[in-house]
Amino acid sequence: MTETAETATTVDPREVERFAALAAEWWNPRGKMGVLHKFNPVRLAWLREKIVAHFGRDPRAMRPLEGLRLLDIGCGGGLLCEPLARMGASVVGIDPAEKNVRVASLHAEQSGAPVEYRATTAEALAEAGERFDVVLAMEVVEHVADVGLFVNSAASMVKPGGLMAAATLNRTGRSFALAIVGAEYVLGWLPKGTHDWKRFVTPEELADAMAAGGLAVIDREGVVFNPFLNEWRRSSDLGVNYMLLAERPA
């Protein structure tokens, strides 16, 4: 990163180093990123459904996102980039950890998914004036050093009539019990220290940050774990994991 000297940054070096150290694990569904793999069907179905409806696409089409330019901020190994590219979107995946971008590029090459990866940040890309139909920040907000600056940079890249989607963890007593104590210490789903509860963001705070960036929230979904079915599902309960969808009015 060369721009960090002059430009304000949302990068917390310790956070980015943590993810870079796990780079080899991105595509192992039973590895340290297993929870993201488990989330994938739920969040992809939600993204597909909402993007298709918003842009008036045919939900039965093989490539319903054809012609849409999509940015995935904090893309990690590209677990979302690849399936979204297969749905037809022109996907740019960015991550401040160069190791992640290398793993993601290699995997996309092998799987044949046409994703463009860059080792950079939302704030650097926003400053360069890039614009997208859809901007994603999935499971990233709780790892950035400055939520206001991060959301503002992301929002500024949404074209008029475009969408931003963000998924993160709410800051509640239940999220402490489930996402920290449960997931990291009891069940061992995530490496200990993955999350800092104080960095969790309430839906109201996230919606306010989006509004400050000129976006209006149009959908809120909770994501809850069903231990009997061993799967994640959409829910009206935003108490722990949740996703917000916002639009920039045309």
Ligand SMILES: C[S@@+](CC[C@H](N)C(=O)[O-])C[C@H]1O[C@@H](n2cnc3c(N)ncnc32)[C@H](O)[C@@H]1O
């Ligand atoms: C939990 S992973 C989520 C990966 C991917 N979005 C997914 O859901 O599969 C968080 C990612 O955010 C990246 N990250 C950390 N700080 C960031 C920042 N300030 N700006 C953009 N990405 C960041 C990390 O390097 C890591 O790849």
Ligand SMILES: [Mg+2]
């Ligand atoms: Mg996280």
